């Protein structure tokens with residue numbers, strides 16, 4: 001799928017498969033294209049090119065029955081400023097064939113005490129909980145959450161994570177959430193796609209991404225003549241053994257460090273800021289990840305986007321954008 005606003009290309013051909021029942025995080029910095037992607041999948045924005053299927057339907061042509069199967073956070077309820085929380089939920093519940101019980105839903109999102117409160121008196125965090133309550137009142141199969149925990153305090157964030165997990169694990173709801181918080185994506189998601197400047201730079205389970213990030217270790221030491229050295233290697237034990245052998249004694253200031261997923265993520269983000277795309281000079285794991293992202297299974301997907309042309313090299317693995325191993 002591609003998206004341009006006028007002559008500005010915002011999504012450069014992204015390819016995603018989201019499987020039924022999973023929590024999928026679209027992770028990326030400000031302006032990466034996360035909201036644009038979600039709005040296209042929700043049917044609110046018309047893509048410029050490519051194929052998109054959500055619950056078996058092209059969202060550009062989704063009807064009311066399709067929409068009732070999808071949970072999304074609408075801003076329009078904020079127009080009902082003077083309504084009470086429980087009243088508002090009951091009102092929206094009427095639009096769905098098999099809605100949740102409003103009282104049970106308030107308990108689920110931790111708003112029981114606010115049931116009788118006017119919505120414009122809710123705190124920011126409570127409003128976001130009401131957002132989620134309204135998004136799930138119709139028992140959606142697929143839930144879209146665009147940066148849902150922005151502005152949450154740590155406790156509200158943890159409660160929210162527990163709620164999203166319960167929805168996915170206990171009720172089989174598929175969740176697509178966007179975030180710029182790596183820790184949130186790692187904590188919640190079954191799979192993560194890293195979107196940077198409109199391209200999927202890496203993808204996989206949190207464990208896969210962390211393994212890939214740590215594949216190369218950095219070894220630092222000081223030579224006999226006092227020079228500080230550093231070298232990246234996939235086999236640090238061998239390098240250390242060789243150093244020890246060559247030095248014929250202890251290696252000064254020896255340090256072996258494996259990059260964390262955070263190191264790698266920040267590297268991908270900053271590389272976009274500085275060096276631009278695919279310039280062959282990058283040093284992150286983005287190129288590898290981008291390649292693998294395109295190999296994800298296409299089975300049983302709830303939401304799927306693709307170019308609808310020949311596989312796009314940028315996300316299908318045919319063209320790893322840089323030579324990160326040389327760095």
Ligand SMILES: Nc1ncnc2c1ncn2[C@@H]1O[C@H](COP(=O)(O)OP(=O)(O)OP(=O)(O)O)[C@@H](O)[C@H]1O
Nearest residue numbers: 005008010028029030031032033034035036037180
């Ligand atoms: N209606 C629009 N017209 C023109 N450009 C737009 C429009 N909406 C978004 N953009 C641009 O598209 C790019 C992607 O925006 P988008 O909101 O999808 O990013 P995001 O990843 O959700 O960012 P954030 O984390 O800041 O919300 C940005 O450069 C933004 O300025």
